[in-house]
Amino acid sequence: MGLELYSKIEAYLDFEDEVYSLHKEFMTFVMVNELDNIIDIGCGQGYFLENLKINGKKAFGIDLSSEQVKVCLQRGVDAQCMPLNEVKEKYDCATAIFDVINYIPKKPLKEFFKDTYNVLNEGGYFMFDVNSLFGFSEVADGSLTINKEDIFIAIDAVYDNEELNTNITLFEKQESGLYERQEDCITQYYHDKNSLKKLLKDAGFHVEKIKEFNLHGYDQADKYIFICKK
Numbered sequence: 001m002g003l004e005l006y007s008k009i010e011a012y013l014d015f016e017d018e019v020y021s022l023h024k025e026f027m028t029f030v031m032v033n034e035l036d037n038i039i040d041i042g043c044g045q046g047y048f049l050e051n052l053k054i055n056g057k058k059a060f061g062i063d064l065s066s067e068q069v070k071v072c073l074q075r076g077v078d079a080q081c082m083p084l085n086e087v088k089e090k091y092d093c094a095t096a097i098f099d100v101i102n103y104i105p106k107k108p109l110k111e112f113f114k115d116t117y118n119v120l121n122e123g124g125y126f127m128f129d130v131n132s133l134f135g136f137s138e139v140a141d142g143s144l145t146i147n148k149e150d151i152f153i154a155i156d157a158v159y160d161n162e163e164l165n166t167n168i169t170l171f172e173k174q175e176s177g178l179y180e181r182q183e184d185c186i187t188q189y190y191h192d193k194n195s196l197k198k199l200l201k202d203a204g205f206h207v208e209k210i211k212e213f214n215l216h217g218y219d220q221a222d223k224y225i226f227i228c229k230k
């Protein structure tokens with residue numbers, strides 16, 4: 001579903017400042033609430049896990065992309081490529097940061113929230129972000145090309161009917177000097193606040209707070225951050 005190709009292009013997307021501001025929001029919550037044992041679901045290349053480690057927290061990450069997990073291990077953080085329902089340990093906090101929930105279609109999301117509930121200790125927190133409708137239709141929708149010496153990337157994202165379909169094309173220079181073309185599509189799903197609240201409640205969570213978050217500097221919130229308690 002395009003996750004491995006996303007892993008190859010992530011470093012070129014120039015989202016460092018945005019990711020930093022989002023991670024800071026999550027880290028502040030972890031520190032203020034003195035949460036010590038954290039599972040980062042959809043940990044990507046392990047930036048948040050690394051920050052948790054620096055702050056003396058016990059942290060484990062999972063991701064469905066083996067390429068992302070390889071980068072985590074090179075970074076020296078603890079991560080595995082595995083589905084959430086195979087995690088056996090229990091944690092004080094689960095995080096799912098930077099669009100992870102948007103990757104999950106409506107039906108499997110119900111199971112995903114139940115699985116998250118099951119990996120938490122009693123009183124544990126689940127914190128995640130999702131794109132608002134504005135975030136999908138006005139911010140994410142659009143095209144982008146990145147042209148570097150050995151790499152060319154074309155991204156075309158179209159939001160329609162509650163789905164954002166992002167086509168990624170990558171041309172990568174090989175040792176022979178020829179360019180190899182790779183192509184894939186990632187689908188992200190819009191979940192409105194009320195349907196999320198219902199799914200979370202059905203899974204057993206109490207939704208403590210839903211915070212508007214402005215990731216890309218527009219005058220409307222492009223994300224919501226949910227804080228839920230078991």
Ligand SMILES: C[S@@+](CC[C@H](N)C(=O)[O-])C[C@H]1O[C@@H](n2cnc3c(N)ncnc32)[C@H](O)[C@@H]1O
Pocket residue numbers: 003019041042043044045046047048062063064065068084096097098099100103104
């Ligand atoms: C945009 S990246 C964000 C990575 C990281 N959380 C961060 O803040 O930098 C989204 C990640 O979610 C992962 N992902 C998508 N669906 C997932 C799922 N159901 N379970 C675990 N990881 C998932 C993708 O492979 C990708 O690494």
